[in-house]
Amino acid sequence: xxxxxxxxxxxxxxxxxxxxxxxxxxxxxxxxxxxxxxxxxxxxxxxxxxxxxxxxxxxxxxxxxxxxxxxxxxxxxxxxxxxxxxxxxxxxxxxxxxxxxxxxxxxxxxxxxxxxxxxxxxxxxxxxxxxxxxxxxxxxxxxxxxxxxxxxxxxxxxxxxxxxxxxxxxxxxxxxxxxxxxxxxxxxxxxxxxxxxxxxxxxxxxxxxxxxxxxxxxxxxxxxxxxxxxxxxxxxxxxxxxxxxxxxxxxxxxxxxxxxxxxxxxxxxxxxxxxxxxxxxxxxxxxxxxxxxxxxxxxxxxxxxxxxxxxxxxxxxxxxxxxxxxxxxxxxxxxxxxxxxxxxxxxxxxxxxxxxxxxxxxxxxxxxxxxxxxxxxxxxxxxxxxxxxxxxxxxxxxxxxxxxxxxxxxxxxxxxxxxxxxxxxxxxxxxxxxxxxxxxxxxxxxxxxxxxxxxxxxxxxxxxxxxxxxxxxxxxxxxxxxxxxxxxxxxxxxxxxxxxxxxxxxxxxxxxxxxxxxxxxxxxxxxxxxxxxxxxxxxxxxxxxxxxxxxxxxxxxxxxxx
Amino acid sequence: xxxxxxxxxxxxxxxxxxxxxxxxxxxxxxxxxxxxxxxxxxxxxxxxxxxxxxxxxxxxxxxxxxxxxxxxxxxxxxxxxxxxxxxxxxxxxxxxxxxxxxxxxxxxxxxxxxxxxxxxxxxxxxxxxxxxxxxxxxxxxxxxxxxxxxxxxxxxxxxxxxxxxxxxxxxxxxxxxxxxxxxxxxxxxxxxxxxxxxxxxxxxxxxxxxxxxxxxxxxxxxxxxxxxxxxxxxxxxxxxxxxxxxxxxxxxxxxxxxxxxxxxxxxxxxxxxxxx
Numbered sequence: 001x002x003x004x005x006x007x008x009x010x011x012x013x014x015x016x017x018x019x020x021x022x023x024x025x026x027x028x029x030x031x032x033x034x035x036x037x038x039x040x041x042x043x044x045x046x047x048x049x050x051x052x053x054x055x056x057x058x059x060x061x062x063x064x065x066x067x068x069x070x071x072x073x074x075x076x077x078x079x080x081x082x083x084x085x086x087x088x089x090x091x092x093x094x095x096x097x098x099x100x101x102x103x104x105x106x107x108x109x110x111x112x113x114x115x116x117x118x119x120x121x122x123x124x125x126x127x128x129x130x131x132x133x134x135x136x137x138x139x140x141x142x143x144x145x146x147x148x149x150x151x152x153x154x155x156x157x158x159x160x161x162x163x164x165x166x167x168x169x170x171x172x173x174x175x176x177x178x179x180x181x182x183x184x185x186x187x188x189x190x191x192x193x194x195x196x197x198x199x200x201x202x203x204x205x206x207x208x209x210x211x212x213x214x215x216x217x218x219x220x221x222x223x224x225x226x227x228x229x230x231x232x233x234x235x236x237x238x239x240x241x242x243x244x245x246x247x248x249x250x251x252x253x254x255x256x257x258x259x260x261x262x263x264x265x266x267x268x269x270x271x272x273x274x275x276x277x278x279x280x281x282x283x284x285x286x287x288x289x290x291x292x293x294x295x296x297x298x299x300x301x302x303x304x305x306x307x308x309x310x311x312x313x314x315x316x317x318x319x320x321x322x323x324x325x326x327x328x329x330x331x332x333x334x335x336x337x338x339x340x341x342x343x344x345x346x347x348x349x350x351x352x353x354x355x356x357x358x359x360x361x362x363x364x365x366x367x368x369x370x371x372x373x374x375x376x377x378x379x380x381x382x383x384x385x386x387x388x389x390x391x392x393x394x395x396x397x398x399x400x401x402x403x404x405x406x407x408x409x410x411x412x413x414x415x416x417x418x419x420x421x422x423x424x425x426x427x428x429x430x431x432x433x434x435x436x437x438x439x440x441x442x443x444x445x446x447x448x449x450x451x452x453x454x455x456x457x458x459x460x461x462x463x464x465x466x467x468x469x470x471x472x473x474x475x476x477x478x479x480x481x482x483x484x485x486x487x488x489x490x491x492x493x494x495x496x497x498x499x500x501x502x503x504x505x506x507x508x509x510x511x512x513x514x515x516x517x518x519x520x521x522x523x524x525x526x527x528x529x530x531x532x533x534x535x536x537x538x539x540x541x542x543x544x545x546x547x548x549x550x551x552x553x554x555x556x557x558x559x560x561x562x
Numbered sequence: 563x564x565x566x567x568x569x570x571x572x573x574x575x576x577x578x579x580x581x582x583x584x585x586x587x588x589x590x591x592x593x594x595x596x597x598x599x600x601x602x603x604x605x606x607x608x609x610x611x612x613x614x615x616x617x618x619x620x621x622x623x624x625x626x627x628x629x630x631x632x633x634x635x636x637x638x639x640x641x642x643x644x645x646x647x648x649x650x651x652x653x654x655x656x657x658x659x660x661x662x663x664x665x666x667x668x669x670x671x672x673x674x675x676x677x678x679x680x681x682x683x684x685x686x687x688x689x690x691x692x693x694x695x696x697x698x699x700x701x702x703x704x705x706x707x708x709x710x711x712x713x714x715x716x717x718x719x720x721x722x723x724x725x726x727x728x729x730x731x732x733x734x735x736x737x738x739x740x741x742x743x744x745x746x747x748x749x750x751x752x753x754x755x756x757x758x759x760x761x762x763x764x765x766x767x768x769x770x771x772x773x774x775x776x777x778x779x780x781x782x783x784x785x786x787x788x789x790x791x792x793x794x795x796x797x798x799x800x801x802x803x804x805x806x807x808x809x810x811x812x813x814x815x816x817x818x819x820x821x822x823x824x825x826x827x828x829x830x831x832x833x834x835x836x837x838x
Binding site: 193194196197201202206207209210215298301302303307 | 677690693724728730746747
């Protein structure tokens with residue numbers, strides 16, 4: 001779920017330290033309705049209707065018939081049977097590729113973190129430099145967020161050749177937009193008093209930025225970067241599909257050589273890796289969040305040897321140690337990218353050839369159809385994913401269901417399903433069902449279901465239980481309780497999260513074509529492989545325009561609904 | 563906050579205390595026909611003021627009278643629409659960006675909101691007061707030169723907070739935070755300190771302690787203080803001279819011993835009567 005995990009990036013929910021700042025109502029914290037009927041806006045009605053319309057069209061376009069789905073599931077079942085029992089193949093080779101995945105993610109995230117500090121400073125409302133610089137920074141943020149990392153990977157493989165360097169840069173480019181955006185939000189929300197005070201002592205802008213702005217943003221920024229690292233490990237696990245290094249290379253080889261048992265072993269290795277990292281990320285996040293409101297231990301340093309030198313205590317040791325460890329890991333990961341001067345020498349020529357080849361961009365009918373198909377796939381899959389996800393969420397929420405084992409099993413299943421990147425589903429489905437949007441649609445539906453059910457479970461858990469208890473007391477049945485007591489509270493977050501799911505599904509459906517699962521990704525991959533760069537540029541521009549436009553519509557709609 | 567303030571240790575400060583009535587030196591601050599308007603709204607009109615070095619001037623007047631604007635004109639945050647400001651012989655509105663930064667290192671500013679970075683230690687916040695004299699950005703106490711660090715400890719001691727130097731600023735009380743902000747200003751070796759409602763968000767005992775600290779260090783180092791205040795009684799307790807502003811005009815300017823509390827209160831009463 002390389003992009004589905006992006007998920008949270010906007011909603012900001014999984015970033016504990018920064019959660020409050022980013023909430024902005026976007027992830028729809030359900031506010032207990034203060035009496036009176038909930039207000040139904042045009043958006044609340046219009047959005048579901050629009051989705052329904054697109055889905056009806058999509059069912060026809062993708063040719064989703066119950067018989068075809070049943071036959072398809074049968075084919076997939078037979079393929080899955082060929083995957084058991086999973087084997088790993090030679091373990092050292094797999095381990096090397098797994099580590100390479102980690103280094104790609106670390107290097108990419110680190111580079112993005114460093115670059116995004118400058119980008120965020122320039123893009124923030126408080127930037128006092130030339131307006132053109134601010135616009136440029138904001139433009140970079142929008143574009144890099146709209147282009148999935150796999151697409152960057154295709155371009156960078158062309159420039160830097162096969163291997164982890166292209167992968168790390170692809171990760172860095174896609175992450176910089178998201179980290180930059182959220183960091184500039186953090187900067188903008190700071191109270192201006194310290195900045196004014198330090199300007200008044202005669203400090204220059206750079207000093208003031210470091211001492212007041214950056215310093216205050218540090219806990220939130222650390223939290224953001226760790227969170228993004230988690231997403232990036234998922235993303236780098238599949239970069240190998242386009243030759244950009246990591247464990248995806250092994251997966252590609254295994255499936256290409258029809259060694260499905262080995263493919264299953266690799267997928268399991270990816271899932272285990274991601275789950276372990278998610279746990280680590282969670283623990284680190286918690287530690288950072290604790291430091292951010294560290295009021296229990298008000299003394300930051302122990303007294304040092306002299307009055308003016310800070311001494312060491314546990315808290316300072318931990319902070320310094322964590323910072324040093326992060327820096328060492330980052331530097332080491334840079335060293336693992338197998339950068340060599342010969343390749344870098346060619347890179348400049350390749351990059352200029354690529355960029356020069358972009359002009360003038362060409363828009364063909366095929367490109368438009370491809371983008372159109374990606375959009376249709378994403379929306380149709382979102383529709384089904386959201387519906388199934390809602391059912392799963394209701395069944396796995398504690399205060400709605402009394403049968404705990406069911407809730408527990410469903411949650412475990414969702415965690416496992418979410419652990420597999422969705423392009424991997426597409427890869428398997430294409431192997432079982434053949435090329436075309438149907439495989440992509442199924443893959444997207446699975447990832448949308450998992451994602452939506454996670455979002456919905458989270459927000460259903462925050463529903464105010466008082467109305468539920470009150471309705472129970474009147475003797476209402478379960479369905480009545482849900483419809484009257486839960487749904488009105490839940491609907492804003494339902495729509496907000498659904499829009500968000502479709503946002504991510506769109507980015508993902510743009511790359512599924514790389515493995516032949518429909519949409520514009522196939523054309524993009526092909527245009528780069530056959531050096532038709534003008535078409536590449538056309539596809540990129542079309543994709544960015546569509547993603548940004550739909551994102552703006554979604555943002556507008558969320559504001560209307562929430 | 564109720565703890566007694568530390569007594570000044572003699573011989574630690576090289577600058578001899580100056581008498582508030584020194585008249586043979588150039589004024590610290592000279593305002594000539596100073597006017598300021600934001601669009602159609604006139605905030606200050608034709609203000610004239612001449613402040614000698616070492617004076618502690620209390621600037622009183624109802625909210626919206628123009629006190630904050632006056633202070634911001636003096637440190638060059640705003641440029642006047644009429645008349646001129648001369649601070650320590652420099653006109654902040656016309657001296658240029660670089661000279662303004664240089665001027666600001668000699669003009670301290672104390673804010674109502676303290677302007678401290680809450681997650682850093684008191685010591686590091688105080689050290690930030692020296693950034694104007696350093697070139698590069700700094701992060702962490704150890705990145706500041708040793709002499710500055712020693713000076714920071716000494717200044718924290720002068721405001722009575724040496725023991726709290728390694729404490730997170732946001733765990734200090736309001737009065738302590740404002741004293742950290744004063745220590746930060748002391749790092750600048752400022753010749754004039756502008757304080758904009760420094761005690762408006764503090765309780766009475768903390769207010770008195772903060773103002774007494776400011777009074778004490780200004781007497782020790784002989785710098786000028788222009789302090790805007792709401793509380794008339796506090797103004798009369800700590801200042802050498804009371805200047806009152808209302809509706810943008812200077813309506814009272816007397817040495818504190820000659821100022822009656824009733825006269826100052828009347829300024830607020832009249833303002834209230836009109837707005838009611």
